[in-house]
Amino acid sequence: MKFLGALVPLALAAKVSAGVAGPTTVPGQFIVEVDTSSHIPGKRSTDAPHAHVLRHLTERGVRFNVGHEYNAPGLFVGASVTLQNASDAQALKDAPGIVAIRPVMLVNAPDPVELHVISGPGDANLPNDTQSTHILTGVDKLHAEGRFGAGIKIGIIDTGVDYTHPSLGGGFGPGFKVASGYDFVGDQYTAGETPVPDADPLDQCNGHGTHVAGIIGADPGNIYNISGVAYKSTLAAYRVFGCSGQVGDDVLVAALLRGVADEQDILTLSIGSASGWTTSTTSVVASRIADSGIIVTVAAGNSGVDGGWWTSSPGNGIDVISVASTDNTYLVLQTASVQGVQSDPIPYYSFWSLGIPGEFPIYATSTNTSVVDDACAELPDSTPDLSNYVTIVRAGSCSFYWKASQLASKGANLILFYDDGVNGFSKIDIGSYNASIIRAADGEWLVSQFAANANITLSFPDAPTSVAYPAGGLVSYYSNYGPTYDMYLKPAVAAPGGYIVSTYPVPMGTWAVLSGTSMATPFIAGSAALLLEAKGRNAGLSRSARDIFQTTAQLVPLDHSKGSILETAAHQGAGLVNVYKAIHSETTVSPGELLLNDTANYKGIQSFTVKNTGKFVKAYTLSHVPAGTALTIANTYKPAAGPVPLSSAQATVRLSTTGFLLLPGQSRQVTAFITPPANVDSTTFPVFSGYINVRSQTEDTHVTYMGLAAALKDAPIFDVSEGTFPRIYELDGTRNYTFNSFDYPILQYRLTSGTPLLRVDLVDPNIKITTTLSQRSAADPGPVFSFPHGKPNTFAQVSIIGALSEADDTTRSAGLDNTNIVQGCYFANHTKWPDYGYYRFLLRGLKITGDLTQEADYESWLSPIVGYFP
Ligand SMILES: *[C@@H]1O[C@H](CO)[C@@H](O)[C@H](O)[C@H]1NC(C)=O
Ligand SMILES: *[C@@H]1O[C@H](CO)[C@@H](O)[C@H](O)[C@H]1NC(C)=O
Ligand SMILES: *[C@@H]1O[C@H](CO)[C@@H](O)[C@H](O)[C@H]1NC(C)=O
Ligand SMILES: *[C@@H]1O[C@H](CO)[C@@H](O)[C@H](O)[C@H]1NC(C)=O
Ligand SMILES: *[C@@H]1O[C@H](CO)[C@@H](O)[C@H](O)[C@H]1NC(C)=O
Ligand SMILES: *[C@@H]1O[C@H](CO)[C@@H](O)[C@H](O)[C@H]1NC(C)=O
Ligand SMILES: *[C@@H]1O[C@H](CO)[C@@H](O)[C@H](O)[C@H]1NC(C)=O
Ligand SMILES: *[C@@H]1O[C@H](CO)[C@@H](O)[C@H](O)[C@H]1NC(C)=O
Ligand SMILES: *[C@@H]1O[C@H](CO)[C@@H](O)[C@H](O)[C@H]1NC(C)=O
Numbered sequence: 001m002k003f004l005g006a007l008v009p010l011a012l013a014a015k016v017s018a019g020v021a022g023p024t025t026v027p028g029q030f031i032v033e034v035d036t037s038s039h040i041p042g043k044r045s046t047d048a049p050h051a052h053v054l055r056h057l058t059e060r061g062v063r064f065n066v067g068h069e070y071n072a073p074g075l076f077v078g079a080s081v082t083l084q085n086a087s088d089a090q091a092l093k094d095a096p097g098i099v100a101i102r103p104v105m106l107v108n109a110p111d112p113v114e115l116h117v118i119s120g121p122g123d124a125n126l127p128n129d130t131q132s133t134h135i136l137t138g139v140d141k142l143h144a145e146g147r148f149g150a151g152i153k154i155g156i157i158d159t160g161v162d163y164t165h166p167s168l169g170g171g172f173g174p175g176f177k178v179a180s181g182y183d184f185v186g187d188q189y190t191a192g193e194t195p196v197p198d199a200d201p202l203d204q205c206n207g208h209g210t211h212v213a214g215i216i217g218a219d220p221g222n223i224y225n226i227s228g229v230a231y232k233s234t235l236a237a238y239r240v241f242g243c244s245g246q247v248g249d250d251v252l253v254a255a256l257l258r259g260v261a262d263e264q265d266i267l268t269l270s271i272g273s274a275s276g277w278t279t280s281t282t283s284v285v286a287s288r289i290a291d292s293g294i295i296v297t298v299a300a301g302n303s304g305v306d307g308g309w310w311t312s313s314p315g316n317g318i319d320v321i322s323v324a325s326t327d328n329t330y331l332v333l334q335t336a337s338v339q340g341v342q343s344d345p346i347p348y349y350s351f352w353s354l355g356i357p358g359e360f361p362i363y364a365t366s367t368n369t370s371v372v373d374d375a376c377a378e379l380p381d382s383t384p385d386l387s388n389y390v391t392i393v394r395a396g397s398c399s400f401y402w403k404a405s406q407l408a409s410k411g412a413n414l415i416l417f418y419d420d421g422v423n424g425f426s427k428i429d430i431g432s433y434n435a436s437i438i439r440a441a442d443g444e445w446l447v448s449q450f451a452a453n454a455n456i457t458l459s460f461p462d463a464p465t466s467v468a469y470p471a472g473g474l475v476s477y478y479s480n481y482g483p484t485y486d487m488y489l490k491p492a493v494a495a496p497g498g499y500i501v502s503t504y505p506v507p508m509g510t511w512a513v514l515s516g517t518s519m520a521t522p523f524i525a526g527s528a529a530l531l532l533e534a535k536g537r538n539a540g541l542s543r544s545a546r547d548i549f550q551t552t553a554q555l556v557p558l559d560h561s562k563g564s565i566l567e568t569a570a571h572q573g574a575g576l577v578n579v580y581k582a583i584h585s586e587t588t589v590s591p592g593e594l595l596l597n598d599t600a601n602y603k604g605i606q607s608f609t610v611k612n613t614g615k616f617v618k619a620y621t622l623s624h625v626p627a628g629t630a631l632t633i634a635n636t637y638k639p640a641a642g643p644v645p646l647s648s649a650q651a652t653v654r655l656s657t658t659g660f661l662l663l664p665g666q667s668r669q670v671t672a673f674i675t676p677p678a679n680v681d682s683t684t685f686p687v688f689s690g691y692i693n694v695r696s697q698t699e700d701t702h703v704t705y706m707g708l709a710a711a712l713k714d715a716p717i718f719d720v721s722e723g724t725f726p727r728i729y730e731l732d733g734t735r736n737y738t739f740n741s742f743d744y745p746i747l748q749y750r751l752t753s754g755t756p757l758l759r760v761d762l763v764d765p766n767i768k769i770t771t772t773l774s775q776r777s778a779a780d781p782g783p784v785f786s787f788p789h790g791k792p793n794t795f796a797q798v799s800i801i802g803a804l805s806e807a808d809d810t811t812r813s814a815g816l817d818n819t820n821i822v823q824g825c826y827f828a829n830h831t832k833w834p835d836y837g838y839y840r841f842l843l844r845g846l847k848i849t850g851d852l853t854q855e856a857d858y859e860s861w862l863s864p865i866v867g868y869f870p
Contacts, residue, residue, distance in 0.1 A: 028086045029104035033078040062088045068254040080250035087830040106191040106246040133496035138580025149230025149529035155264035157255045160203030160239030161213045162505035167222045181237035190245025201237035204505045214503030215522040229526025249282045266295045268525035270518035272312030276754040277809035280313040287317030293539025296320040297525045299517040300491040301480035304642040308481040308632035311490040322490045324479040325497025325520040329472030335463045340455040348436040359457040363389035367451040373397035386412035396420035404433040418443020475572045482570045487597045491573040495523035527579040534583045550574035550592030551701045552581040566627035569689035574704040586614030596707025611667035618696040621659045626650035626690035633685045637721040637752045649677035682710035717845035717859045719750035735866045744825040745866040751812040757846035758810040761800040765838045771860040802827040838867035
């Protein structure tokens, strides 16, 4: 039996930046998976499969409450339990017939990256070409063929759906668009709370699931002239979030299995928490469901800024389709009106109007638009009271915030920065100041008007416009980067997720523009419905849906410059979906991805099969198209922040054939010999990837490959850069603790990489151990550390006083400056440490792909002595 997960909440992020959180657990709550096959003593034939396990626990005096019971043989059998006494975790672990125990994890609804509720039918925020995402992906052509997903059932696991929305059918139950569903939680729920389920999945307080539902199913003929990708499909709404907050993955497992029981063809989840591993309960269950022949689409996550190896669960499920987001080609921005001088309105970078009534004359802090440090210094005494002006300032040199504070000291409360060509015309963070950014040319023009003493004023009505978005069509900056630590390709494929107009709960505005991988995911679910409708539902087709979408996708460049390298597959997957091609392609290529693994486990010889499913003979030519190599670790210990830097270093690909003819129905196997790029620094953990194009006269398909030009076993686990961590956080400079009430030490560390096994123990202060990481001021530790027999968890043969925490498949530290902590004065079994003792912390992390029985495969660190110094 493998014991998965922490006994106590382990990775408490001391500082969590906005929208970024590693997974956390719910204390005392576990998901138990039981063995349904083997003979287990005490098992009765009439028992529910998990009953004997629970009975065994009861007989041993363990008191617990059962939350969800799972009985889907072949997929998942077990239960979620809450221990009444957390110190009984060991008894749970020792119960016979248990395959796995995993702590209940918290999962987020990905926050939309942008949100704008459309004000009404005349709202000019609505992109004029509302079908642009359909045109980009060929959905419009499938609609023209009369394919709308009729007869396909899609289960949406989300915040519920406002089915009263006129474009979502206006009702609930058989015969309606939203034909079924369930509310697993109730309005007040957040993870850890007791769910209050009922049969009605109505969402009129969150909105996320309603927006998702519209991307799949919004009926056309609405005032905004939009439609869902598969608007004749039949929806089920499984509500797993309350009005706000997180969900425990015990609830997600229940919802996933309910979707299976209700015979959904497709399950879609715009849900996830960063993990990096394929092993969480929801990932495992979702993958098994996908393997059983139900298409499962899951958001890749919106934490692309956190860099590589930051894949999200349940999107990590090996056989699910993890979905990346690409940006729309248009942005909706506000405009300022110009009075006194003939001029077009001036766009400024904001969804919402600055909303300040009145017409304001302009004041420029410099009439020289080349001055780089405009308004960085205190403004001269000659500056007028700026409170009645719009102040025009060049961006650059010092921060926007700093400039705004200089200006505010002269009374300014309305500021337009103009792009200096360095920051770019993009969103700026300026706190509570009434400020925004305009384009360089508009700023220079305004300054020239000011210099010429023109009678010019600006006003700020609610006047949105759409402007071409320079990054349109590229992978969204917020879309998560893979791969997983076990070298699976996540995300699999991309879909439009930026600036999407869709339905919103009626009481919350009825329509909204949202951005995120949450929006891209239902796009693939809807696309999958069109695929099943076109080709006929069957489990084999569902299992190959990912291959089909991947091999027919459109490759996305890193940027729009001429000759740009391709974006890494670790960010775009196999490319932007082309649904029309996926359905009409007369060539199948499988598998869709070649996983080469790291250099220590390298599988450089790969094969794939090309089949001509058309009616005519086809001549194929094969070629290699490399993508940029992602340098995922910067400065040895820091994950490179997104956008992850790409090198043009490329793998060498030799093919067993570069061209052949196939008769209708014929297929051919091709072998690829792929060598990692040589000219890269392995300490940057370069993820290389690319595509093997398979072209016929009329078609263009590809296979995606991905590998690591380094051995993951060499990846640093603990961040020891700057000599700061790991450490005992010493508030007052002493390590004097009584271990009474709140007088305890805090162990603080950063994880550069996730680790398969992370363990913290309390040890005798005189222990003799050789640790791999130097302990500042540690005195001569002798060599006694050993891992004698190599059964799981027996590596702790070092004489310890007690385990503080242990976790499998730990996520690396979130963000770029967050640390993890272990604090308190309780052992993992919730027994308190003896008061007034002397101890050290022993911190150990198993290297990725390391052998948990081998001492040499761990990084370890021993803390200075902590204890009571009278
Ligand atoms: C929890 O279990 C431990 C060990 O069996 C016991 O010492 C302790 O009293 C129990 N606590 C409660 C609240 O029952
Ligand atoms: C509305 O959508 C249809 C296709 O669904 C398109 O032909 C038409 O031009 C659109 N109208 C507007 C005003 O965008
Ligand atoms: C300046 O413009 C305002 C508004 O357009 C106008 O009312 C005013 O008469 C103008 N003043 C001069 C001196 O042109
Ligand atoms: C404008 O500022 C730039 C940069 O400080 C300087 O080089 C240039 O001489 C200035 N021009 C005038 C006309 O003052
Ligand atoms: C923003 O503008 C409003 C309305 O004029 C004003 O009340 C507020 O103080 C301004 N805020 C700042 C930070 O200047
Ligand atoms: C849509 O088109 C109309 C007419 O051309 C235009 O007035 C409006 O500004 C456009 N809206 C957007 C968001 O571009
Ligand atoms: C890569 O190799 C490791 C170590 O053998 C293995 O655990 C992992 O599953 C492999 N990944 C893939 C995608 O095959
Ligand atoms: C809890 O763990 C500590 C340290 O290993 C041990 O001394 C203590 O006996 C354990 N308590 C229980 C109730 O198992
Ligand atoms: C350690 O803390 C205890 C209790 O706060 C105090 O009495 C004692 O003097 C401290 N010892 C040192 C060396 O600071």
